[in-house]
Amino acid sequence: MGMQDSINIKRTHIEVWSIYPDKFAEEFVLKACEKTLDLTEFARYRRFKFQQDRHLFACAHLLLRHTLSRYHNTGPSEWQFEYNQHGRPKLIKHELSGKLQFNLSHTKGKAVVAVGNTQLLGVDVESLARSTNPKLAKRFFTHNEKNDLFGLPNGKNRQQRFLELWTLKEAYIKANGFGLALSLREFSIRGSGRHIYIQFERPWKDTTKNWHFCLSKCEQGFVVAVASKFLLHPPSVTFHEFQLTQVANFN
Ligand SMILES: CC(C)(COP(=O)(O)OP(=O)(O)OC[C@H]1O[C@@H](n2cnc3c(N)ncnc32)[C@H](O)[C@@H]1OP(=O)(O)O)[C@@H](O)C(=O)NCCC(=O)NCCS
DSSP states (O other), rough: OOOSSOOOSSSEEEEEEEEEEGGHHHHHHHHHHHHOOOHHHHHHHHHHHHHHHHHHHHHHHHHHHHHHHGOOOOOOGOEEEEOOTOOEEEEEETTTTTOOOHHHHETEEEOOOOOEEESEEEEEHHEEEEEEEHHHHHHHHHHHHHHHHSSSSSSSHHHHHHHHHHHHHHHHHHTOOOOOGSOOEEEEEETTTTTOEEEEEEESSSOOOEEEEOOOOOOEEEEEEEEEEOSSSSEEEEEEEEOOGGGGGGO
C-alpha cells in the first residue's frame, strides 16, 4: 500500500486487522513497546500483574499503532489519543482526527483493530470457548434475542449464537462510545448473515437507520463483530492477519 498524505482507505470500506499474541516473543514485543507506545500506554503496560495480560495489551497497542500507519504517512509512535468519559480513544492533533475511525478489542489469544472512513465504528472479539449459559442470556439479552437464541436446535448452535449476539451488541456500544451508559437489554440485535439489524426497546437518542453489522467467519476459535454507521452506502468489510514481517522495523 503506497504512503500518501491523505487517508488511504476507500470511503465504503472497513478493514479489520488481527494479531495472535502467542506468535510473538515477549522480548521482541517489549522492545517494540519501548520504541512505539506513549507514556500512558507504557505505564498501563507496566501495571499488569500477569505476563499474559501484559503481552496481550502490548500486542494490541502495537497492532493499533502499526495499523493506523498503514493508512497515512504517520509513524506508529507518532499517533496521539484522547479518551472520552467512557474511555473511548480517538485521534487528536492530526489531520485525520474525526475522519479515520478505529476501534480496538482484545481477548485472551487475539486482538483486533477495525479501521474505516465511517461515521461510527466499533469492534468486539470473543473466544468461542468462552463459557455461556442461560442465566447470562437472561441477564443481558432482550426478550426477542432470547427467543431467537433458545429457538435454535442444539447447544452448539446456541453457544455460537450467544457469542455472536454478545459481540454484535458490544460492537454497537463501542461504536457509540457509550460504555455502560446504555444497557445491553435496551436494544436487540436481530437477523443473521447479511441481514443483521438493530431494534431499540425504548426511545433512545439513536435511530436504527444506517447501522451495519458484520460477523467474521468463526475461524481459529474466535468470533469478531463489527458495527458501523455509514450515511451513504453499506460498507464492505475485509479481515486480515497482521504479519510478523510487518514489524521488521521494530528492532
Ligand atoms: C469497555 C467497553 C467498551 C468494552 O470492554 P471489553 O469488551 O472488556 O473490551 P474490548 O477488548 O472489546 O475493548 C477494549 C478497548 O476498547 C477501547 N475502548 C475503551 N472504552 C471504550 C468505549 N467506551 N467505547 C469504545 N471503545 C472503548 C479501548 O481501545 C480499549 O482498549 P485498551 O483498554 O487496551 O485501551 C465497554 O463496552 C464495557 O465494559 N462493556 C461491558 C458491557 C456489559 O454490560 N457487559 C456485560 C457485563 S460484564
